[in-house]
Amino acid sequence: MGPLNGLRIIELSSDGAAFAGKLLAELGADVIVVEPPGGSPQRAYGPFLDDQPGPERSLYWWHYNTSKRSVVIDLDDAAPGGGRDTFRRLVAGADALVEAERPGRLAALGLDYADLRAVKPELIHCAITPFGRSGPRSDEHATDLTVLAGSGPVWSCGYDDHTVPPVRGGGNQGYHTGGVWGAISVLTALQHRSAGGPGQFIDVNMHAASNVTTELASYGWLVARREVQRQTGRHASPRPTDATQVLCADGRYLNTGVPPRKPSEFKVLHEWLVELDLTDEFPLAVLLEMGGQYEHIGMAEIEEDPMIGEVFGAGRDAVALIASRLPAHDAFVGFQQRGLPVGAVFAPEDIVHDPHFVARGFPVEVDHEDLGRSFTYPGASVRLNGSPAVPPRRAPHVGEHDAEVLGTAG
Amino acid sequence: MGASALGHVRICDFTGQLAGAGATRHLAAFGAQVIRIEDPVRKGRWDILRGSPPFKDERRGNEFGAAFQNHNVGKLGITINMRTERGRELLTELVRISDVVTENFAAGVLERMGFGYEQLRAIKDDIIYVSNCGFGQTGPYSSFKSWGPIAQAVGGLTLTSGLAGREPAGWGYSYMDHHGGYFMTLGILAALCHRSRTGEGQWVDMSCTEAAAALLGPAVLDYTVNGRPTRREGSPDSNRDATGTMVPHGIYATAGQDNWIAISCRDDAEWAALAEEIGASWATDARLARLADRLAHQDALDADIDRWSRDHDRFELAARLQARGIPAAVVARPGERIDQDPNTAAWGLWPTVDHAAMGEVRVDGMPVHLSETDWVIDRAAPVLGADNEYVFGEILGLSASEIAGLADEGVI
Structure with missing residues (x-):
C-alpha cells in the first residue's frame, strides 16, 4: 500500500x-x-x-x-x-x-x-x-x-x-x-x-x-557575477576545462568523471594499464607510479606545483586511453570496480536489460x-x-x- | 510571518553536496528544524563544497564556499565526533527526538558508523530514514560512486541531450543533483504522510540513477513497445519536439555573438502567424501550411528560419512573436535572467542572507508560493558548529559547562 x-x-x-x-x-x-x-x-x-x-x-x-x-x-x-x-x-x-x-x-x-x-x-x-x-x-x-x-x-x-x-x-x-x-x-x-x-x-x-x-550558472552569478560557457558533454564553466567524454571501442561514450587524485587511484590505474598491456603506448605511466606517493592532490596543489600538475594530467590521460580501448559498459564497470567514479552514457532503454536496474x-x-x-x-x-x-x-x-x-x- | 508548514518536523541531517543538502534545504525553508551534523575533526569537509568555488571575493577556506552556503540556508549546524563513545551517545539522544534521519553518503557508510536503519529504529521505533546515493543501497552497482554527471550518463539524460549527427551534448551542470534532492524531498514528505496515517516510520532507499531514468519514459516505451532504439539515424535531436506535434520547434541564431532564440509552433495557426511575421514567400507557401508537410521538410524549414532570424535582435523578436501568441523566448544568459528579468524579481526568486563569514550573499529561492504557509529563506548556512550551544543546550538540555567540557574533550 x-x-x-x-x-x-x-x-x-x-x-x-x-x-x-x-x-x-x-x-x-x-x-x-x-x-x-x-x-x-x-x-x-x-x-x-x-x-x-x-x-x-x-x-x-x-x-x-x-x-x-x-x-x-x-x-x-x-x-x-x-x-x-x-x-x-x-x-x-x-x-x-x-x-x-x-x-x-x-x-x-x-x-x-x-x-x-x-x-x-x-x-x-x-x-x-x-x-x-x-x-x-x-x-x-x-x-x-x-x-x-x-x-x-x-x-x-x-x-x-x-x-x-x-x-x-x-x-x-x-x-x-x-x-x-x-x-x-x-x-x-x-x-x-x-x-x-x-x-x-x-x-x-x-x-x-x-x-x-x-547549479553554478546561477550561484556563480549571484555571488561573483561569473558567467558560465557551455562545453561538450561536461559542466559549463567560466573557464574552459578538459574534456570528460570519451568515445569507447564500441562507438558508445563514457563520462570519465573527476580525474584520479588519490595515491590508491594512481596505483590501480597503473596496474590496469599493465594488465591491458598498454604501458608501451603510454610513456607517462611512470608518472602514475609517482602519483602513488602523494598523499592527496588538491586543486590548489595542481595549479601551484608543476610536477603534481603533470601527474594529475597523466591520470586523466590514462583514464581516457583505457576507456578508448574497451566497450563503454566494460570500461564503466572496470573503473568503478577499481574505485574510480565514471559513467557509461546509456540510452534510456538500456536500463531495461541492465543487471543492476533489473536486480x-x-x-x-x-x-x-x-x-x-x-x-x-x-x-x-x-x-x-x-x-x-x-x-x-x-x-x-x-x-x-x-x-x-x-x-x-x- | 505566517505559520510554517513543517514546523512540527525535526530532521537529523547528515546530507552534503547538492543531491542531499538540496533536499533538506527545501524542508527547512518550509519550517522544518534541520540539524546538520558535521565532523569536528575534519572540519566538516566530507562535504567538499564547504571550501570549494565559487567564492564571493578573494577570501578562501572552509567557510567561504558559496555552493555550500547556497545549499544549506535555513539549517542549524552542530559538530559531533562519531569516533567517540560520548559523541555516539549524543547522536542517539538526538535521533530519539527526531522525526527523520537523512544522508547521502556512499552506500553503507552510516551503517558502519553504527547508525543503519535497524539501529536507528531501535533508538526510535517510528523513525524515517532516507538514504540517497547514486545507485541505491542494493544491487550489483551499489558500491559504485556517483555524482551528477555520472547519474545523468547512466540514467540516459546525457545521450538524449544533443543535436542530430553529433556526440551527446549532455547537461552542462549537475541537473540530477538538483533532481536527486527534489526526489529525496518527495520521499521524505511521502514517508511523513505515511507516518501521519499509520504511525509507522520506514527506510527510503533512493537511487539518483533510477530517478534520472524515470525522467525519460516515452523514449523507454518506444523501445519496449515498438522496438525502436534511441540510438538511430537522426536521433537524438533534442531541440526538436519528440511528440511530433510541433514544427517548427528549435533554437535559432539572432543578431550578435552567441545570441539565440527558441521558437515553437504548437499548431498550424501558430505557424501561419509566424509565416506572416516572416513575410517571405518561402514561409507563406501553402506547401508548409499543414503539420505533416512541415514535418517532412523540417531540415529545410529550420535552415530558412535560421537565415531569417539571424538579422533580428532576439529580445525584440521574442516580444513580436509573443504578441502574435507564438511561444518564443531568448536563450537567456545568467545575468539576464537573474538581474534583468522582471518576472524573477517580482517573484522574489533571489533572496539575500547574511552569512557569518561571507557577509551578504544572494541565493536560490523557491519556485512556489503557498498562500498560507509560504517558504522563508532568511538565515544563512551555519558556520562549523554554529549552533552547538543551542542544540546541545536548549534541545538536549546540557549545561554550559557540560558543553564546554565536550568541546575540550574533542567530542564536539
Missing part, C-alpha cells in the same frame, strides 16, 4: 500537470485525471503503439498516466447539473486539485480557488504555470523548449563549438521540474493540513523552477489486458521500502472510470 493511500487528487489533464499527477499516483494516491470530451490532447502525442495514432495508442499518454483513473467532464457546460457542477462535486470529495491551465481560464469558468474553496474549504489547489499565476510575464505563451531557453538550462548545454545552437536537453525536463515542485508542494501543504492547518493555494512557477535548477526491480511490467499484452515501463522515481506502491496500472481509456467515479448520473 503506497504512502499516499487514501488521498484523492484531481488532475486537469495538461502538459504541465501530468508529471505531478504521475508522481502522486506512483506514491499511492487515487489520482483522477479529468479529460475534455473526446479525450486529452496528449492522446495525440507520439510515439504511438505500432506507429498508428489513436487515442488509446499514445505511449506519451501511457507513460504519464499510469495508475490514474479517467473521467470526461465538459467544463464549458455551465448548465445546472452540467460539467461545471460535476467538476465541483468531484473536487468536493478530493484532497487536492492539480492543474496547469492558462492564468485566468479557471476564474472565467467560475472554477478557480476562490470558487472551489467555497465547495471544499480544506482543498489544496496547486496551479502549475509557465511564469506563475501573476507577475509581469504571466500571460506569455510557453512550451517546454521556451521555458528551458528563458530560464537558464539551455545557456549551459551544448557544444564547445558555439556556432551551433545551444541545446535543450530531451524529455520535457521543464515540465518535469515544474511537476516535481507541484508534487512537493502538495505534500508539504498536506503535512500542514494533517497537523491541523487549513487548505491553501499553491502557485508553481515553471520558469522559476528551472531558474533555480542550474533492484526498477523496470516494471504493466499489464495491458485490453491488448492482451504487457510492456516494460521505467519504475517509480522514488520507492518507499516500508510502503511500496501497488504495481502500476496501465493508463486509463478516455472516460474509463466515468461510471465508478461520477455515478450513473455523472
